[in-house]
Amino acid sequence: MTEAMPAAASTQPTFAEPAEGxxxxxxxxxxxxxxxxxxxxxxxxxxxxxxxxxxxxxxxxxxxxxxxxxxxxxxxxxxxxxxxxxxxxxxxxxxxxxxxxxxxxxxxxxxxxxxxxxxxxxxxxxxxxxxxxxxxxxxxxxxxxxxxxxxxxxxxxxxxxxxxxxxxxxxxxxxxxxxxxxxxxxxxxxxxxxxxxxxxxxMRLIKEPGELALMREAAELAARGHIAVMRAGRPGVGEWELQALLDQTFRSYSATSGTSFPAIVGSAANATVLHYVTNDRRIEEGDLVLVDAGADVGFYCSDITRTFPASGRFSAPQRAVYDIVLRALEAGIEAVRPGAPANAMHLAARRVLVEGMITLGLLEGDPEKLIEEEKFKRFFMHNTSHWLGLDVHDPGSYTARDGEPIVLQPGMVLTIEPGLYIPEHGDDIPAELRGIGIRLEDDVLVTEDGHEILTRAVPVDPDDVERICSEARS
Structure with missing residues (x-):
C-alpha cells in the first residue's frame, strides 16, 4: 500500500468568494x-x-x-x-x-x-x-x-x-x-x-478606444488570476488545481469572461515545454512554476506569463536565470515606441539573453557570432512578440512587401515575452541549471510618445514575487 499524500487538504488552493471590488x-x-x-x-x-x-x-x-x-x-x-x-x-x-x-x-x-x-x-x-x-x-x-x-x-x-x-x-x-x-x-x-x-x-492592428478599454479590463482580470495562483501555488498543489483557480477567477468576474487560451501551468522541467498544457503534475518543494494565461473580456484578449518559486524563495541559480530574463523583458519593452521596427523588441531581448547565456555558462564565444550562428536557439527558440487583440495571436504582418519590418504605430498592442528554457538533461549544462524554465510576458500598447504596459498589476520584480509567495505561505 502506497503512502498517503501528507497534509493534502492544507496544500490545496483556496477558491474564495470574488475579491473585494x-x-x-x-x-x-x-x-x-x-x-x-x-x-x-x-x-x-x-x-x-x-x-x-x-x-x-x-x-x-x-x-x-x-x-x-x-x-x-x-x-x-x-x-x-x-x-x-x-x-x-x-x-x-x-x-x-x-x-x-x-x-x-x-x-x-x-x-x-x-x-x-x-x-x-x-x-x-x-x-x-x-x-x-x-x-x-x-x-x-x-x-x-x-x-x-x-x-x-x-x-x-x-x-x-x-x-x-x-x-x-x-x-x-x-x-x-x-x-x-x-x-x-x-x-x-x-x-x-x-x-x-x-x-x-x-485595420485590426490599430486598436480603437473601445477596444483598448476592453483590453485593459482583460489585462486587469488576468493579473487577478496570476496573483491568485502565486498565492496558491505551493508544494503539494497540482498544476491542474492552479488551472482551475485561473478559470474560477476569470469566470467569477463576469458571465461572459473566461480564458483567452488554454492556460499553461508548468512546474519544474515542464516549464521548458513552450506549449505545455497537460497540467497534470503535482508541484514539489523547490520547483519553479511557469504560468502563461490570459483573460477574455468582450472578445478581447490578454496574455501574461509569470514564473514564481513554489516554496516562496528563488534558489540562487533560479534567481540568476530569472534576473537575465527580466532584463531581456525590460530591454524589449524599452524598444517599443512609434517608428521603431517591429523586430526591435526581439533584437533587444535576444541580445540580453545571449549575453546572459554566456554568463551562466550555457554558451561560450562572441555574442554576435553566437547570434549569427543561432547557437542560442537551444535555450531560446521563439520570437519575442506577437500582436494581441480579438485573437491571442492577432493577425497582421510583421514585415512589409520589401521584406523590411513594418513600423510600430500608436494603437498597436503586442506582447513582449522572452524566456530561457534549459533542458533537463545535458552533460554540457551546469548541473544546477538543468530543468529551469523561465518566461516573463507583458502586454504593451504603443502610444504617441512611447508605450504603456497594460499588465503590470501583476508584479514581475523578483522581490515582489517572493513577497507575494512568502506571505501566502506564512
Missing amino acids: AVEHAEAADAVRSRGPEEFRARRERFMASIGEGVAVLAAAPELVKSRDTDIPFRQNSDFFYLTGFLEPGAVAVLTPHDGAHRFTLFVRPRDPERETWNGRRAGVEGAMQAYGADAAYPIEELDSRLKALLEPADALWYALRADGGEMDRRMLALLTGFRAPRPRAGKGPWDLRDPGQLLDR
Missing part, C-alpha cells in the same frame, strides 16, 4: 461591453471604402462537435465579429458598397421556438436589422437564391477561403467560376477573388 469591476466591464451597432457600422464603412466596387462575403464561425452530440462552446469568427458584432453561428454577412438597400446584408437562422427552447434565443431576421444594424436580412436558407444578384454588380469578390475548405468555399468558388465565363460579353460579375484579410488585418 469584483462586483464593481464586473459592472464596469459590462458597461464597456455594451456597445451599440454604431461602432460596427463605422468599421464596415471604413472597410467598404477600401473595397470600392467589390463585394465582401464573410461567414460566421462553424459550430464544432466535441463528441457525438456534444458541442464545443461556440466562439464567433473574429473578422466576422469585428465587422458585424453578430454572435450566432449559421450566419453570412454580405457587404455591397454599390447597393444602398443592401450595403450590409445578414443571412441568419430564423426564429424557431422549438429550437430556441433547446439551444437559446436567436436574433432572427428582425433582430439582425434592429439589434445589429443590417440594412437587409434574410433567412440563411435564402442565401443561394439571393447571393448571385448581390455579387453580380461587383468587380471583385472579397472572401477568405477556409483552411479546411467546406460548403461555403465550394459555394463561393462555383459562383465566381459561373461569373467568369460570360463576363467578357455581359460585363458583369466579379473577376477577382481577394482575401479581406489584406484590409482587415491592417
